């Protein structure tokens with residue numbers, strides 16, 4: 001217990017002596033070397049900036065603020081420059097704070113706080129003025145653009161400091177533009193361009209230019225929607241029912257194009273529709289009220305806009321009423337029918353040949369097995385007697401001769 005108290009006491013006195021040393025040191029510094037302290041200030045143009053200069057230990061020596069052009073703004077509490085944007089906030093022996101209102105980019109720079117000791121001591125502080133970029137503007141939109149045109153969209157923003165960043169979005173997906181930067185005075189003009197060839201797919205696409213900058217809490221954005229004019233594309237939608245004699249039949253000419261091609265013209269085999277009583281055209285639809293075999297032929301629809309003309313064709317085959325019913329549309333027959341038939345035929349032929357081969361081979365094998373089994377007795381057939389037969393069967397001519405002599 002006693003030991004512990006003793007220890008605490010030693011620790012306490014140690015700390016006290018350290019503080020004492022530190023205290024006398026800083027006092028000595030204050031006495032001999034007074035020094036002005038400042039801080040950098042960043043402000044958005046149009047705002048106001050407080051410039052503060054402090055001296056911790058001062059013997060009533062005067063403080064002064066001067067601007068980047070070395071003009072004195074305030075000397076103590078005395079205003080030196082006639083500029084009503086600048087006013088005094090606090091003047092004491094330890095502080096000189098001034099306020100610059102309605103800051104402009106020209107106020108940007110290095111400010112000096114001077115302490116009039118002998119010799120004079122100075123400290124510098126940066127006043128950084130942020131230039132607010134203008135709202136982005138997109139130029140280069142030719143409305144409407146024509147399919148195949150090459151267009152250059154340019155987005156520009158003026159007056160940013162530091163230079164703003166421009167980003168492009170094509171329907172919310174970022175795309176890269178080419179950036180160009182020019183300094184105009186203390187601020188920057190930033191431009192970013194996109195160059196591309198327009199096609200149908202660009203019709204209705206939104207291009208957004210956004211500007212990012214430290215002085216902005218939200219992005220500045222501008223959007224333009226591209227309008228592309230293109231030649232029409234036509235297609236005749238395939239009817240779901242098969243064309244049977246006497247039936248009602250309808251064809252529709254589906255068109256895309258910008259501007260929308262109007263009207264749609266119908267023709268048959270290169271001429272006018274032969275029977276306007278039964279063939280009714282309504283907008284993009286051609287209706288044949290009662291199909292007749294004489295309606296066979298090629299029907300064509302045609303439409304144009306100022307960029308071009310397009311056509312689509314449909315070959316009509318009218319089937320007799322008592323016909324069992326076509327299973328496929330003859331317009332599609334050209335692609336599938338013959339292929340299936342051909343494949344079927346080839347398969348049938350291959351199967352047939354294989355079967356024939358198996359049968360022929362089977363028969364041949366069966367016959368040969370029989371001959372082979374009776375081969376041993378082959379020599380006997382043309383032998384005059386049993387002995388010769390045996391010799392012949394052995395198949396050795398020399399032996400046969402010897403044996404013959406022996407028997408004679």
Ligand SMILES: *[C@@H]1O[C@H](CO)[C@@H](O)[C@H](O)[C@H]1NC(C)=O
Pocket residue numbers: 039040125126
């Ligand atoms: C003030 O700004 C200048 C220039 O940006 C820089 O060099 C300096 O270190 C800054 N001083 C302080 C105290 O932040």
Ligand SMILES: *[C@@H]1O[C@H](CO)[C@@H](O)[C@H](O)[C@H]1NC(C)=O
Pocket residue numbers: 048049050089099
């Ligand atoms: C400047 O100082 C004044 C007075 O202390 C204060 O009211 C004001 O908010 C300060 N302005 C800035 C931008 O710090």
Ligand SMILES: *[C@@H]1O[C@H](CO)[C@@H](O)[C@H](O)[C@H]1NC(C)=O
Pocket residue numbers: 058059060
């Ligand atoms: C500073 O000036 C004030 C009044 O002008 C005076 O009362 C004070 O004693 C002076 N201080 C020093 C350290 O000279």
Ligand SMILES: *[C@@H]1O[C@H](CO)[C@@H](O)[C@H](O)[C@H]1NC(C)=O
Pocket residue numbers: 180181182189190191
């Ligand atoms: C930048 O300056 C060059 C040359 O003076 C000029 O051709 C160009 O258009 C300018 N660009 C911008 C973004 O102002």
Ligand SMILES: *[C@@H]1O[C@H](CO)[C@@H](O)[C@H](O)[C@H]1NC(C)=O
Pocket residue numbers: 245246290291292293294
């Ligand atoms: C088809 O047309 C011919 C000649 O126009 C007509 O004689 C015939 O009756 C028609 N057939 C049907 C089923 O309408």
Ligand SMILES: *[C@@H]1O[C@H](CO)[C@@H](O)[C@H](O)[C@H]1NC(C)=O
Pocket residue numbers: 293294296317318319
């Ligand atoms: C119309 O086409 C169908 C199917 O090919 C055919 O059977 C019929 O004979 C044709 N009629 C005429 C008048 O060509």
